[in-house]
Amino acid sequence: MEVLTSLGHGFAVAFAPLNLFWCFVGVFLGTVVGVLPGLGPAATIAMLLPLTFSMPPTTAVIMLAGIYYGAKYGGSTTAILLNVPGESASVVTCLDGYQMARKGRAGAALGIAAISSFIAGTVGVIGLMLLAPPLAKFGLSFSSPEYFALMAMGLAMVVLLAGASMVKALLAMLVGLWIASMGIDLFSDASRFTFGQSELLDGVDFVIVAIGVFALGEVFGNMEKRGEGTMLPVPKGLRNLLPTMAELKACRFAFLNGSIIGFIIGVLPGAGSTVASFISYGIEKAVSKHPEKFGTGVPEGVAAPEGANNSETGGAMVPLLTLGIPGSGTTAILLAAFILWGLRPGPLMIQDNPELFWGLIASMYVGNIMLLVLNLPLIPLFAQILKLREYFLYPIIFGISIVGVYSVSGSLFDCWLLAVFGLLGYVMRRLDYPSAPLILGLVLGDSMERALRQSLMMSQGDLGILVSRPISAVMLLLTIALLFLPLFRKANAWRIKAIEENG
Amino acid sequence: MAQAKWMKGDVVSGAVLAALGVYIVSEAWRWDYSTAEGPGPGFFPLWYGIAMVVLSLVLVLSSAFSATAGKTTDWGGIGRALTVWAAFALAIVLMKLIGFLTALALLTLFVVAVLYGRPLKVALAAAIGNAAGFYLVFGLALQLDLPAGPLGF
Numbered sequence: 001m002e003v004l005t006s007l008g009h010g011f012a013v014a015f016a017p018l019n020l021f022w023c024f025v026g027v028f029l030g031t032v033v034g035v036l037p038g039l040g041p042a043a044t045i046a047m048l049l050p051l052t053f054s055m056p057p058t059t060a061v062i063m064l065a066g067i068y069y070g071a072k073y074g075g076s077t078t079a080i081l082l083n084v085p086g087e088s089a090s091v092v093t094c095l096d097g098y099q100m101a102r103k104g105r106a107g108a109a110l111g112i113a114a115i116s117s118f119i120a121g122t123v124g125v126i127g128l129m130l131l132a133p134p135l136a137k138f139g140l141s142f143s144s145p146e147y148f149a150l151m152a153m154g155l156a157m158v159v160l161l162a163g164a165s166m167v168k169a170l171l172a173m174l175v176g177l178w179i180a181s182m183g184i185d186l187f188s189d190a191s192r193f194t195f196g197q198s199e200l201l202d203g204v205d206f207v208i209v210a211i212g213v214f215a216l217g218e219v220f221g222n223m224e225k226r227g228e229g230t231m232l233p234v235p236k237g238l239r240n241l242l243p244t245m246a247e248l249k250a251c252r253f254a255f256l257n258g259s260i261i262g263f264i265i266g267v268l269p270g271a272g273s274t275v276a277s278f279i280s281y282g283i284e285k286a287v288s289k290h291p292e293k294f295g296t297g298v299p300e301g302v303a304a305p306e307g308a309n310n311s312e313t314g315g316a317m318v319p320l321l322t323l324g325i326p327g328s329g330t331t332a333i334l335l336a337a338f339i340l341w342g343l344r345p346g347p348l349m350i351q352d353n354p355e356l357f358w359g360l361i362a363s364m365y366v367g368n369i370m371l372l373v374l375n376l377p378l379i380p381l382f383a384q385i386l387k388l389r390e391y392f393l394y395p396i397i398f399g400i401s402i403v404g405v406y407s408v409s410g411s412l413f414d415c416w417l418l419a420v421f422g423l424l425g426y427v428m429r430r431l432d433y434p435s436a437p438l439i440l441g442l443v444l445g446d447s448m449e450r451a452l453r454q455s456l457m458m459s460q461g462d463l464g465i466l467v468s469r470p471i472s473a474v475m476l477l478l479t480i481a482l483l484f485l486p487l488f489r490k491a492n493a494w495r496i497k498a499i500e501e502n503g
Numbered sequence: 504m505a506q507a508k509w510m511k512g513d514v515v516s517g518a519v520l521a522a523l524g525v526y527i528v529s530e531a532w533r534w535d536y537s538t539a540e541g542p543g544p545g546f547f548p549l550w551y552g553i554a555m556v557v558l559s560l561v562l563v564l565s566s567a568f569s570a571t572a573g574k575t576t577d578w579g580g581i582g583r584a585l586t587v588w589a590a591f592a593l594a595i596v597l598m599k600l601i602g603f604l605t606a607l608a609l610l611t612l613f614v615v616a617v618l619y620g621r622p623l624k625v626a627l628a629a630a631i632g633n634a635a636g637f638y639l640v641f642g643l644a645l646q647l648d649l650p651a652g653p654l655g656f
Contacts, residue, residue, distance in 0.1 A: 165557055167511075170554075178523070192530070219587075224577065224580030389623060396636075398610060399633060399637050404642050412595065412598065416592075423588055453546065
């Protein structure tokens with residue numbers, strides 16, 4: 001009851017005309033930066049921070065948070081239409097979203113992404129509202145062994161992302177781990193795999209690899225054949241551009257899966273929305289009745305990662321607001337903003353600043369509705385991009401890819417790397433190596449190595465620490481179960497075949 | 504015509520990855536495997552390097568001794584894709600000298616006129632339109648600092 005009363009006060013704050021206006025500005029800007037690859041929410045919030053100094057703190061927080069969750073909505077657009085991930089967590093959306101677009105279901109994929117984002121975003125806010133204090137404690141119980149187990153579970157998803165060849169998927173993942181190792185080792189200052197290039201000392205940015213392997217690899221592959229017609233089919237009429245009831249029905253579990261997984265992973269500082277989207281996609285595929293169709297354009301393959309990506313925002317706010325711990329680059333900048341305004345996020349945040357806390361939560365409900373209203377009508381407009389002839393569309397993709405990479409670092413060396421990874425993406429495509437495991441290895445490699453080394457430092461080299469703690473032991477057991485899943489499926493298929501033959 | 508087994512893509516790519524695995528292991532060997540505080544910088548690369556060598560050898564051997572011959576290769580298509588890649592890489596080199604917008608316009612011109620054989624008028628319109636669109640969205644509206652040429656764009 002107390003929660004509802006507080007939420008009522010929060011809505012009174014959120015519906016104040018000034019807050020409503022800046023909430024809209026925030027979600028609109030967020031959608032724009034999410035659509036554009038490379039220009040992420042962290043950079044946008046940092047750029048706009050000085051503008052908010054003249055605003056009341058609650059209004060400023062509402063706007064900056066709007067950019068944060070708005071960017072998650074926008075990130076799926078280029079992933080679905082052009083196979084260019086707008087931000088890191090949208091990589092998984094490329095897998096089925098782009099395939100849906102190739103089948104003439106781009107509008108449906110965009111609609112499912114928007115609806116899933118809305119549902120999961122709202123679930124994330126409800127979670128933040130009801131479970132913030134106890135979940136913050138749960139997040140703190142995660143130490144290096146638990147993080148290692150979580151990353152191991154994430155890497156085990158490779159068995160679900162593999163195409164025809166498991167060996168090739170594992171090799172692609174190992175290449176991802178290798179790329180993740182490039183740069184200075186934080187524990188020892190040793191520079192690893194830098195080939196004498198000072199530009200590689202900071203490692204290779206995820207955006208470069210994702211855009212190169214996914215977008216450019218796809219374009220180079222498509223350009224093998226000289227096509228003349230339009231790029232992809234776009235059905236006419238609004239009804240045909242939006243998801244059907246059957247597609248939405250197929251996504252029921254995916255909406256729930258994405259919402260829950262995204263929120264839980266979001267609560268863990270440092271895990272991030274990319275990990276959440278990979279894990280929810282893996283779970284969706286594991287429990288699906290038709291796992292073999294994943295990667296060919298199934299709506300659940302869009303709904304689960306997009307939901308996880310958006311629900312993660314609510315989860316990430318838990319350690320930020322209740323403990324003052326930022327779990328990602330964006331929440332770190334939000335924390336800096338809080339401190340600049342003289343606010344101290346932590347256990348007393350709700351008690352000391354109820355107007356800000358509940359106003360922010362209520363504004364997130366309002367912002368999610370704004371995003372849905374803003375995004376659904378834009379779907380037919382976005383889908384028209386696919387009507388461009390390929391000789392017009394491909395140079396646009398080249399331009400967006402270069403701008404996306406250059407805007408992150410301002411380095412021409414990174415643009416060179418983009419060309420190299422574009423070639424790698426093309427070769428992988430040509431030789432049937434799946435690209436998602438490479439990205440998985442790249443995303444998780446660094447965190448996994450760090451967690452493993454910290455764990456072994458804690459235990460003075462005793463590997464037993466990984467299985468002696470209950471949470472990490474359970475997650476490692478799940479990892480092993482996941483690794484054996486393909487064998488179980490194969491055995492089950494043989495069993496059914498044998499029964500059919502005998503019967 | 505089907506290719507010889509030893510020329511199959513899987514065999515060649517497996518051999519390249521095995522070489523990469525050997526390189527990773529040899530580099531990891533130079534770094535500390537463990538230190539007084541715990542695992543060193545060579546610990547993780549050593550293990551995934553070994554895994555890469557083993558798995559790539561599995562790929563090479565299973566492909567080389569499999570009954571099926573390699574697929575026929577469309578060298579014309581590969582040549583076309585690599586030409587586009589070379590044009591893309593050249594555009595990145597040129598960006599430093601003539602600026603992003605001019606390099607993008609030239610790349611667009613090449614793709615539309617040469618690779619797709621469209622009339623020069625269409626190609627020029629596409630090149631100018633593409634560069635102008637990027638200037639309006641990224642240069643003017645978003646104020647992104649993109650590499651500029653001698654003419655200031």
